[in-house]
Amino acid sequence: MGTMGKLINLLLIERNMGKKELAEKLGTTPSNISGKLRRDNFSEKELQDIAKACNATFAGGFVLNDTGKEIK
DSSP: OOHHHHHHHHHHHHTTOOHHHHHHHHTSOHHHHHHHHHHTOOOHHHHHHHHHHTTEEESSSEEETTTOOEEO
16 A cells, blocks of 8 residues: 555544445445555545545645644
């Protein structure tokens, strides 16, 4: 798993969210999310969509909107 995949996993842990819930919020399948995490293959739009689904901001990392905590 590449760097962005690791960051997304940290974001999911911070939000107490699984890949299945993220996939549902993004309108895709858990296997698609798992594959993208494994390949570390995300467009900037996908990263912004992931951030939005997790109530965060994507800025080369993530900043939690409610706490300001940075995940990089």
